[in-house]
Amino acid sequence: MRSLTAGYRRRAVLHDLTAVVPRARHTVVMGANGSGKSTLLSVFARLVRPMSGRLSLPARCALVVQDGPSAQAMPITVRQVMAMARWKGPWRPATRHDRAVVDRRLAELGVLDLAERQFGTLSGGQRQRVLVAQGLAQEAELLLLDEPATGVDEAARERIREALAAAVAQGTTVVQATHDRRAALDADLCLTLEAGRLS
Ligand SMILES: Nc1ncnc2c1ncn2[C@@H]1O[C@H](COP(=O)(O)OP(=O)(O)OP(=O)(O)O)[C@@H](O)[C@H]1O
Numbered sequence: 679m680r681s682l683t684a685g686y687r688r689r690a691v692l693h694d695l696t697a698v699v700p701r702a703r704h705t706v707v708m709g710a711n712g713s714g715k716s717t718l719l720s721v722f723a724r725l726v727r728p729m730s731g732r733l734s735l736p737a738r739c740a741l742v743v744q745d746g747p748s749a750q751a752m753p754i755t756v757r758q759v760m761a762m763a764r765w766k767g768p769w770r771p772a773t774r775h776d777r778a779v780v781d782r783r784l785a786e787l788g789v790l791d792l793a794e795r796q797f798g799t800l801s802g803g804q805r806q807r808v809l810v811a812q813g814l815a816q817e818a819e820l821l822l823l824d825e826p827a828t829g830v831d832e833a834a835r836e837r838i839r840e841a842l843a844a845a846v847a848q849g850t851t852v853v854q855a856t857h858d859r860r861a862a863l864d865a866d867l868c869l870t871l872e873a874g875r876l877s
Pocket of ligand 1: 686691709710711712713714715716717718
């Protein structure tokens, strides 16, 4: 991104950001509440359009949003949440390969045994792991995660760390917004936002 400015309606939240996010590496975005981390991920996910500046993005990206009431209210099973990750259109049913990818990702995050459960009945940490598995199952070039380790215990956090490291080793570019200093230490690059500017 070069001289990137973005925000909502006419109000800029991110100001004049210039940085290179390295391909097939793990980048973390840190900063205080309201500094613009989620907004930056939304720009990368093409949900928020830049007001000015330049941005070059890979074709396919996946976004793991923060768990919240709307996710919990979905009346669907974990397996159906995962099916969304592999959805290719109404006339293209899931293949054996799709099912294998889903099972592998659920197992990787330690939640395969929850596959038939209603998503909304899981604990917060279990839902969070399913959402990370859903992001990974999309096999996108760019994987964006908004505070994926919020509310998860140390063992689950470790699973998420390992799963993201494995994805990076396989060529995925991972960008993660986090308040977790440990995640920042493990990352290849740390972008720090202060009131919408890179510091
Ligand atoms: N949909 C929206 N419409 C208008 N303003 C928004 C919207 N989303 C975020 N903002 C504003 O943009 C600014 C940055 O918010 P953002 O959610 O990007 O910060 P953050 O660093 O992710 O915060 P947190 O650590 O609390 O998740 C805040 O002032 C916020 O009020």
